[in-house]
């Protein structure tokens with residue numbers, strides 16, 4: 553995130569600020585006249601005209617014809633050109649790294665996947681570089697920047713992964729490294745926090761408070777309070793995956809025992825199934841199919857994992873009194889049967905007055921949440937938009953479910 557400097561703004565800074573303000577206003581409005589931009593921003597008409605001319609030259613904004621007249625000559629309407637810039641969104645949150653080229657309205661133009669294959673450390677970082685190089689080469693539009701959602705504890709202002717247990721990353725300055733490699737601004741956020749941003753902005757009903765729990769290979773939550781992402785004092789708000797739920801439980805990759813991830817993640821479910829019926833269920837897809845077909849062993853194992861997760865959710869609901877909980881990630885693929893177990897355990901795990909009005913649902917953004925959330929963060933940072941200023945794109949994107 554740009555660092556604020558004290559002192560008088562230079563001419564150039566004022567110009568950049570005005571440009572962001574005008575662009576953000578046009579973006580949020582959809583279609584708007586110059587006069588209306590001036591009214592909403594408080595800038596003079598001359599300044600707005602000047603800035604708009606620059607934006608037209610950069611092809612960031614288009615004139616799309618005349619609007620309804622309010623007496624005099626009908627004003628020309630302006631609109632942001634959605635594909636004037638592309639941005640790159642990365643999802644480094646699970647077993648597969650995903651990258652996408654996204655346009656200014658959050659539509660995914662193209663996406664690429666690369667298997668992580670249990671690689672970690674520098675090997676995993678090299679895969680990220682390869683993915684970014686591939687995406688940079690795949691677009692002919694100017695790039696606005698790179699937004700990354702990644703597992704682990706992230707120092708967002710410094711763009712640094714403080715610790716990602718599953719990737720064996722400690723103090724990896726992935727933001728500065730990619731900025732140096734590409735010359736682009738890079739924004740880094742925890743993957744669950746990215747999903748929370750995406751569900752808040754793009755996921756339908758916009759509620760001021762929201763908890764999104766991402767359950768895949770790892771587990772983490774993102775917390776939106778009063779319409780803003782809540783980072784916590786050390787950027788770790790919602791990092792519940794390594795909170796202990798069974799003190800004498802299985803050894804976790806973090807070195808401790810009985811973390812929530814050791815009982816409720818995809819890995820925990822598959823390990824348990826492998827122990828109970830060796831060689832029968834080989835992957836999450838097969839487990840989901842067997843669960844839906846009513847396989848007794850799978851139902852039992854998944855039900856248990858769901859109830860442990862529900863207890864974790866109950867703690868969040870007790871701590872925050874948030875009434876909307878959204879579950880995302882590959883494990884949410886088990887669907888309604890799994891969801892009911894999570895919700896039931898959540899209701900039984902905290903004061904009824906807190907849980908009675910709390911809804912637990914499965915997210916609507918499917919696999920795109922992390923990429924869209926990281927993109928939203930990048931757009932708010934680079935285009936000077938507020939989260940509330942980003943339009944709800946759920947309808948435009950024709951999201952299923």
Ligand SMILES: [Zn+2]
Pocket residue numbers: 793794795804805806807808811813
């Ligand atoms: Zn752990």
